Amino acid sequence: MADTERVSSEFVDSQVAIFYASQTGNAESISHSLYSTAVQRGFSATWHVLDDHGKAAFNDVRTAVFVVSTTGDGDPPDNSARFWRVLRKATRDKATAYAHLRFAILGLGDSNYSNFCNTAQRLERQLVEAGATAFYGTGLADDGTGLEDVVEPWIEGLWPALARVAQCSSIKLAEAEDISKGGDTVISAKGIAGQGSSISAVDMVVASVSSLSLTHNPSVPQPIHVDFTPLASLKAITGAARLAPAVCAIVQVETGSSAELAAPDDADYPPWHAALAGGMAEDAFLVPFLATVVSCTQLTTTAALKRTVLMELDVSGRDAEHARENWQAGDAFNVYAPNDARAVAAVLARLGVGVADAHRPVLLAARDAGGALPAHLQCFAGTAASVYSMLRWAADLGAAPRKQELRALADYCGEAVDRDRLLFLSSRQGAAAFDALRRLVPSIVDILHAFPSCRPPVERLLDLLPPLVPRAYSLCCAPHGDSARWRFAFNVVEYRVDPATADPAPADPAAIVRSGLCTPWLEALACASPPRRILVARRRSTVFRLPPQPDARPVIMVGPGTGVAPFVGFLEQRAHELRASGAVPPPTWLFFGCRSQASDFLFRTQLEQWRDSGVLGRLTLSFSRDAGSDTKYVQHAMALHEDELAELLLTKDALLFVCGDAKGMGRDVNDALAGILCRYTHARPELTAALLAAPEPAAPSRALSKPEALQLLARWTADHRYLRDLWA
Numbered sequence: 176m177a178d179t180e181r182v183s184s185e186f187v188d189s190q191v192a193i194f195y196a197s198q199t200g201n202a203e204s205i206s207h208s209l210y211s212t213a214v215q216r217g218f219s220a221t222w223h224v225l226d227d228h229g230k231a232a233f234n235d236v237r238t239a240v241f242v243v244s245t246t247g248d249g250d251p252p253d254n255s256a257r258f259w260r261v262l263r264k265a266t267r268d269k270a271t272a273y274a275h276l277r278f279a280i281l282g283l284g285d286s287n288y289s290n291f292c293n294t295a296q297r298l299e300r301q302l303v304e305a306g307a308t309a310f311y312g313t314g315l316a317d318d319g320t321g322l323e324d325v326v327e328p329w330i331e332g333l334w335p336a337l338a339r340v341a342q343c344s345s346i347k348l349a350e351a352e353d354i355s356k357g358g359d360t361v362i363s364a365k366g367i368a369g370q371g372s373s374i375s376a377v378d379m380v381v382a383s384v385s386s387l388s389l390t391h392n393p394s395v396p397q398p399i400h401v402d403f404t405p406l407a408s409l410k411a412i413t414g415a416a417r418l419a420p421a422v423c424a425i426v427q428v429e430t431g432s433s434a435e436l437a438a439p440d441d442a443d444y445p446p447w448h449a450a451l452a453g454g455m456a457e458d459a460f461l462v463p464f465l466a467t468v469v470s471c472t473q474l475t476t477t478a479a480l481k482r483t484v485l486m487e488l489d490v491s492g493r494d495a496e497h498a499r500e501n502w503q504a505g506d507a508f509n510v511y512a513p514n515d516a517r518a519v520a521a522v523l524a525r526l527g528v529g530v531a532d533a534h535r536p537v538l539l540a541a542r543d544a545g546g547a548l549p550a551h552l553q554c555f556a557g558t559a560a561s562v563y564s565m566l567r568w569a570a571d572l573g574a575a576p577r578k579q580e581l582r583a584l585a586d587y588c589g590e591a592v593d594r595d596r597l598l599f600l601s602s603r604q605g606a607a608a609f610d611a612l613r614r615l616v617p618s619i620v621d622i623l624h625a626f627p628s629c630r631p632p633v634e635r636l637l638d639l640l641p642p643l644v645p646r647a648y649s650l651c652c653a654p655h656g657d658s659a660r661w662r663f664a665f666n667v668v669e670y671r672v673d674p675a676t677a678d679p680a681p682a683d684p685a686a687i688v689r690s691g692l693c694t695p696w697l698e699a700l701a702c703a704s705p706p707r708r709i710l711v712a713r714r715r716s717t718v719f720r721l722p723p724q725p726d727a728r729p730v731i732m733v734g735p736g737t738g739v740a741p742f743v744g745f746l747e748q749r750a751h752e753l754r755a756s757g758a759v760p761p762p763t764w765l766f767f768g769c770r771s772q773a774s775d776f777l778f779r780t781q782l783e784q785w786r787d788s789g790v791l792g793r794l795t796l797s798f799s800r801d802a803g804s805d806t807k808y809v810q811h812a813m814a815l816h817e818d819e820l821a822e823l824l825l826t827k828d829a830l831l832f833v834c835g836d837a838k839g840m841g842r843d844v845n846d847a848l849a850g851i852l853c854r855y856t857h858a859r860p861e862l863t864a865a866l867l868a869a870p871e872p873a874a875p876s877r878a879l880s881k882p883e884a885l886q887l888l889a890r891w892t893a894d895h896r897y898l899r900d901l902w903a
């Protein structure tokens with residue numbers, strides 16, 4: 176990378192804007208590290224969430240780097256919704272709206288789900304359509320196989336490409352080159368050869384479990400089996416992950432006056448919750464507020480594999496006025512859930528932070544002048560909070576570790592064996608060991624236990640851990656009954672996996688026990704007296720809603736398990752409309768599936784009543800584990816009725832809604848639908864011509880092929896005729 180090449184280019188500009196759109200915090204954290212490194216490399220960089228493109232004067236930005244993730248069924252993250260509207264409008268108004276922009280995109284996704292990295296691909300397409308030019312190829316990183324495989328090399332390649340289009344200062348450049356040497360090339364692994372001989376099969380278990388109970392206790396470290404044998408034969412560890420610079424510093428503040436915490440540390444919501452409203456002026460309805468838990472009902476019997484619970488929240492408070500307005504059946508909302516208090520205490524104890532220090536109000540600041548705190552910690556620059564509450568509510572203690580995190584932790588080990596193992600895990604040589612580790616999804620409690628001499632300062636851990644993001648749930652009610660009551664259903668599960676393979680191992684007493692973060696907490700709160708308040712927020716509305724009446728189009732709904740939740744809301748809405756106006760609803764058909772009619776047929780009484788009263792035209796059931804059930808899964812039941820379904824879809828313009836698990840059900844139902852369309856057009860080939868994306872010269876009299884049927888489904892999705900609310 177020649178300096179002259181960098182400065183002589185006619186395109187050279189001084190500013191680089193780094194944008195992120197993140198749902199779970201990965202894109203945010205990668206973009207932040209990218210930003211810090213860019214600054215260290217001497218680029219004049221800024222860092223923004225994509226929805227803040229206004230503040231970044233996006234229309235004037237000439238060089239931009241985007242790190243964007245994909246969520247749900249190929250959807251962009253919530254914190255980019257405004258940006259897409261602006262981009263669409265700009266493109267519509269002027270075809271060359273972004274002709275001044277050069278960009279690079281890093282996309283994050285998971286190839287286990289459909290529409291892999293859709294956000295990045297869509298962004299690239301739309302920017303190009305708006306006249307912008309890519310200065311570096313788009314990277315598509317796959318969480319299914321390990322994001323790092325693409326992220327690390329993509330970032331390495333970015334710097335020379337960026338240097339050709341953006342200027343960086345020469346002083347900083349020298350520092351940056353030092354950093355790159357230290358962070359990425361050969362790292363000495365002194366003493367490894369000596370240790371190697373002592374690594375035995377027993378050594379492969381780097382942490383052992385102290386006790387196992389039926390109810391998962393996240394403060395108890397779980398065993399992590401990783402094979403470190405290859406480390407023994409290495410002379411040096413090469414290609415370790417880049418070392419992300421430390422960002423946060425703790426600023427002590429006077430107790431009393433402004434440093435008082437807004438709520439006690441043991442509240443059921445983040446003590447600083449008022450500070451979360453900052454920057455939401457344009458979307459005031461998304462501002463979080465406190466709701467009261469009023470009831471909790473178990474919807475499954477004790478024989479069910481998963482316990483499903485229906486919870487009701489009272490959202491009648493004055494601070495919820497903005498959230499009560501205009502919500503509809505089909506909407507979803509966020510719950511702010513904390514890390515388990517025992518896990519937080521375990522981490523603090525392990526880092527040597529005493530109780531008084533942990534609960535003292537402090538502020539956070541960027542260590543370096545001009546540096547920025549990660550977005551999820553920025554509110555602590557102006558709002559005092561305890562380190563305990565930051566760890567409890569802001570940092571994800573349970574997220575699977577990333578290579579950068581392991582690389583950084585290596586620097587805080589007192590023992591060479593721990594340091595080398597962490598370096599190895601973060602390196603290219605340790606890819607297999609890292610994959611094995613990731614599959615086990617160890618928490619930070621497990622990691623700190625596995626590497627006993629590792630003791631990072633708490634502020635370093637705060638900037639390394641990903642943000643703890645709120646959990647989303649579909650409402651299973653309609654506003655017509657009582658708009659100040661929100662009901663939602665969730666599963667409370669505890670599962671066991673084999674510590675060596677991460678495969679399910681329900682009966683193995685030595686298995687790793689895992690549970691959800693939010694649902695066990697919610698369930699415990701439900702039993703508490705007096706009623707507890709939790710922090711919730713509306714989510715941006717989607718198109719997953721019934722069309723306003725009158726609309727005669729038939730409605731087909733497919734929702735196995737808790738995927739039925741929004742349809743309970745739809746049917747409540749229909750029942751209300753029937754009562755209010757006497758209007759007979761258009762044909763409505765629900766495909767519901769569960770494991771057993773006796774144990775987990777959710778909302779059975781209500782669904783049967785609606786069917787009997789004509790609110791729900793048809794209810795078709797599948798029971799996957801009941802001997803004698805006609806059909807196992809919803810898609811099998813759909814296939815049994817395929818002619819009627821195809822007729823509704825192809826000749827009656829029916830709306831098709833699917834809700835539930837994205838990974839298995841969502842994909843399989845889509846596939847089954849394509850098969851149904853192919854078979855139906857085989858019997859009625861005269862329909863095919865009108866269904867093709869590109870008309871053929873002579874109207875074909877043939878069936879749709881599978882790719883054509885899949886294309887048709889994709890077009891229906893774009894036209895909001897086939898609506899999917901799929902959850903990972």
Ligand code: NAP
Nearest residue numbers: 648649735736737738769770799808835836839840843902
């Ligand atoms: P689930 O685990 O999806 O199971 C429901 C039924 O679907 C079971 O009978 C299951 O059978 C079956 N099933 C398994 N694989 C399938 C496949 N490939 N195709 C069709 N059916 C299949 O139900 P759940 O636990 O309630 O989960 C529903 C999903 O929806 C979750 O991913 C959840 O996150 C999501 N969701 C949640 C909410 C919410 O608000 N919490 C709302 C909507 C959706 P077997 O187990 O016998 O194979």
